[in-house]
Amino acid sequence: MTAVVERPAPPAPRLDRDRRRWAWGLGALALLGWALASSGLLSGPVLNPAGTGQVGRFLAAAVRPELGAEFLRVVAGSTLVTVAYAVLGAGLAVLIGALGAVPASRTTWGRRRTGWLLTRGGLALPRGLHEAVWGLLLVNVLGLDPWVGVLAIAVPYGAITAKVFADLLDEAPRGAYRALLAAGAGRGTAALYGLLPPAAGGLLSYSFYRLECAVRSAVVLGLIGAGGLGYQLALSFTSLRWAQVWTTVYALALLCLLADVAGRAVRRRAAAPRPGPRRDPVLTGAVLAVVALAGWAVWYLALSPAALVSDRTREQVVWVASAAWPPATDGDLLPAVWWASVETLRMSVLAVAFATAGAVALAGLAARPGRPVRPGRAALGGLTRTGLLLLRAVPPPVWALVLLFVLLPGALPGAVALGVYTLGVLGRLVGEAVEEADRRPAEALRAAGASPATRWLYGGAPALAGPVLALALYRWEVVVRDTVLVGLLGAGGIGVLLSAATSSFDWPAVTTVLIAIVLLTVAVDLVGAQARAALR
Amino acid sequence: MAAGERVAVVGASGAGKSTLLGVLNGSVPPTAGSVRVLGQDPAALRGRELRRLRARTGTVHQHLELAGQLRVVHNVNAGRLGSWSAARAAWSLVRPQGTGDVLGALARVGLADRAYERTDRLSGGQRQRVALARLLVQRPELVLADEPASALDPALADQALGLLGELATGRGGALLACLHDPALALRHCDRVVGLAAGRVVLDAPARALTVAALEGFYGVSR
Incomplete structure (x- = not known):
């Protein structure tokens, strides 16, 4: 016996617009x-x-920037200050990020979401404020201390880095990590052997990206008074010395350019490591150079941890907090x-x-x-x-x-x-x-x-x-x-x-x-x- | 090649099959000598003239030429861009133009119900059929096909090549297809040309050849 099924003709296809996109x-x-x-x-x-009238004079100065030896020395000193702030700020941020990534990562919390949500929410506040805003607030607490420039970069960057590091760890291929857990390893050691290696390239590449951004931020912090190239620029601007303004602009453009080009070159190598058993000499050199620079920067800025824990600082924090x-x-x-x-x-x-x-x-x-x-x-x-x-x-x-x-x-x-x-x-x-x-x-x-x-x-x-x-x-x-x-x-x-x-x-x-x-x-x-x- | 002829090009990978197609549709300039396509030399033409000649030649690649982010209907309509103005082409992305032909072409390749889906949601074989439908609305006189059946099952491959041959010869044109499958080549083509290292090493009517003879030609035991 055969059954004959009447099949309705398929409906003509219709153009359904994606309402959400529209x-x-x-x-x-x-x-x-x-x-x-x-x-x-x-x-x-x-x-x-x-x-x-001013524009004319300003533009005319572009071709004859101030090149006197004395001013060039000032600019060179300011450049070093800016670099020191950038390196220390970014370095501290990567440190904060590495520590913060642990509570900010889903892997740490597993199915329990409360702790993860709380950490993420806590990171939103430092992340939401621009480093210049942090600079402005910190000046009022710490006074004119080099810590202002360093912390203004380290606090917001640290929060962003913690979030990105956590995301990188969560998104890393998990096969090796799961296999280690199944073989009885603890979660910490399993993460160290199974999760960190596949994520390492991304983490390193992002750290260098932060350093690159920190150079720009350090320039900007100078504009609000933290010293360095930005500060020099603001001084020349307010005293209408256009030739000096242009020298500073060239110096800071050159510095940002250098950071951009060098940062990109290093990041490309970090993200796609070369095959072979040997370490990439450029990458190793870059990491060592940054660490050495950080050591130099502590000395150059005369940074002392004592300023952070002094009585005056504590009083100031309490006073601002109660007033705010x-x-x-x-x-x-x-x-x-x-x-x-x-x-x-x-x-x-x-x-x-x-x-x-x-x-x-x-x-x-x-x-x-x-x-x-x-x-x-x-x-x-x-x-x-x-x-x-x-x-x-x-x-x-x-x-x-x-x-x-x-x-x-x-x-x-x-x-x-x-x-x-x-x-x-x-x-x-x-x-x-x-x-x-x-x-x-x-x-x-x-x-x-x-x-x-x-x-x-x-x-x-x-x-x-x-x-x-x-x-x-x-x-x-x-x-x-x-x-x-x-x-x-x-x-x-x-x-x-x-x-x-x-x-x-x-x-x-x-x-x-x-x-x-x-x-x-x-x-x-x-x-x-x-x-x-x-x-x- | 004569009008109405269906030619299969066979040869190992790297023998120059795709380059031959590129030279014929004008995307690869010949390093020596010249070609005549539909009575004209593509290397001697510029601008509008060249585009008009290209609109008369249709090429199916290995379905890699589709824009995955567009809906199927737009990828099929892309076959007509040689004759559409820029304004009409732009408007068609908002309100698809000429949907009658498009749906007809898609029906012939068995995809009528997928016309408004995003192309990258389709399987490899379905995308290959979208590429065929694009050619059906382009209506070229010379059809060049580079592995047009590579992602299709045997029944669909047969159907696809049948369509291509029909499309080309029905309008007094010709079909030139690079094929990996000797059986398909013999079933659907009148003449087989074999290439090795860029040179013609075989040119015979399909009737005179057997599948076994062609398999030997590929030099690989299958």
Whole structure:
């Protein structure tokens, strides 16, 4: 007997749009439109007419920086101070990170989530505040002590490093670790033999990345008074000595550039170790050099542990802590904090939108072509890459100081400064994404007769859109923190409120602003993470 | 090659099969000599003229030419980019154009219900069939195929090659396919050309050859 089953015809396939992605896309467009409309960019003057005379003198000084022996000695000394802060700050951060990674890792806690959540939550506070904010707070507790510069880097970097180290350990291949546990090893020894080796390359590479960032942070800390190149720059700026300003800018750009290039070279070797039984001599040398530098830095900065535990420090901590709680909620403060937060958000959105648009526009030029090209095209590519390198060699607050000549004070110079710097960073990252992208889909379309524009639309863009947007979102989280920083120097946003409150020793107000900053950064991180999840 | 002919190219890996296809579709410039494709020399053409010639030649690679992040419908439509304007191509990414042809082509390769899925969610064999559907909407006169059946099971491989041959010869064109499977080559092609180290070492009608003879040619015991 046979049964005949009536099968309904399969329904015609339908185009189901991904609602979540559309919602994120439209939301982002609306946010950008609002930021643009309220930036004043489209209405009213933005250029500073009074500044044009100064700009001329300022720019003219670029070609004749101060090269007197005495000033060069000052700059060299400042450079050493900056390097010392960076090395000690990063070194301490890696130490904190290595210790903090244990309670911050899922592996430690297993199924029990409470301890893990508490540690992660505890790390959010030091992470949420920019190193310059820590610098500002620490100056008030420790006075003008070299520990300020070191700790201002070590505290936030240590928290970030602990989180990243924990993630690296959690994500390392677990086969060897499980096998050791099954063979009866304790969890500590199993982690040491089975988990640490596969993660070691990533941990080392990240440590060097932190050192590279610490150089930039040390420059920035100088701007708020911690000494070093940044401090020298601020001094020359306020006394309008343009030739000196340029010498310092060249020195700090060179230093950041060196850190960038050397850091990348070392990191590449750490992440992909060469086969063979011998240690990589470059890597060993780099690690030893950093350790030696740290020893030198302790001596050079005359760092003494006694300053941290002195009676004066303890008194100061107790006094600030008691004055800072409860946070101020009176009168005009809360609305002012709200509007400053909104302005910070707006500046960060403008900066990231500008940087992303610029990076995408330059991506074709910035990427190293995979095949031989005409000399003109090669030269243009090299020029673009060098230009991007220079944009990111100068930290955003320095850009803001320069732009304040050309633009009227307010949110715009800050946003443009952040945008210019972020363009330097994103330009490189997007260029690298283009280099790594699979060229075969576009080549196949070329063979089928597609024009360059359609080749890009159907063969290139689909693979790049996701990674580029994810990079932009990640940079947005960084830019929000940096917006606080340029604000500290008067370029608008919530940083202005913080610097006003600290300089008038209004500790309850400082607490309120700090809470607002942490909430803002946490909120932006959450939104960024959600948006990135929607992209996947 | 004559119109209506179906030619199989066989040879060990590295014999120059893929290079031959590249020279024919103009993506590899010949180091010596010249080729004539559909009556024209691709190396002598520039810009729009070259693109027009390329739009008349269709190439299936080993399904590596698909953009995995796009939906299937867009990857099939990509076969028509030679004749679409940039604006139309861009709009089609928002609202797919010409879905009738696309669904028809996908139905012929047995994937009609997957038209709006992301291409990287498909299996290797399904992606290979998407690449075939792209060619079906491109409607080229000369079909070049590089291992078009490598990820397909025997029944689907037979069907795929049948489709390719039909597509090429039905419009008075020709098919040139690099194949690893001698049985497939003999079943679906009229002529077999063997390459070794970039030189032609065999050129015979398929009727005169046996599977055993071709297997010896690959030089590998199977």
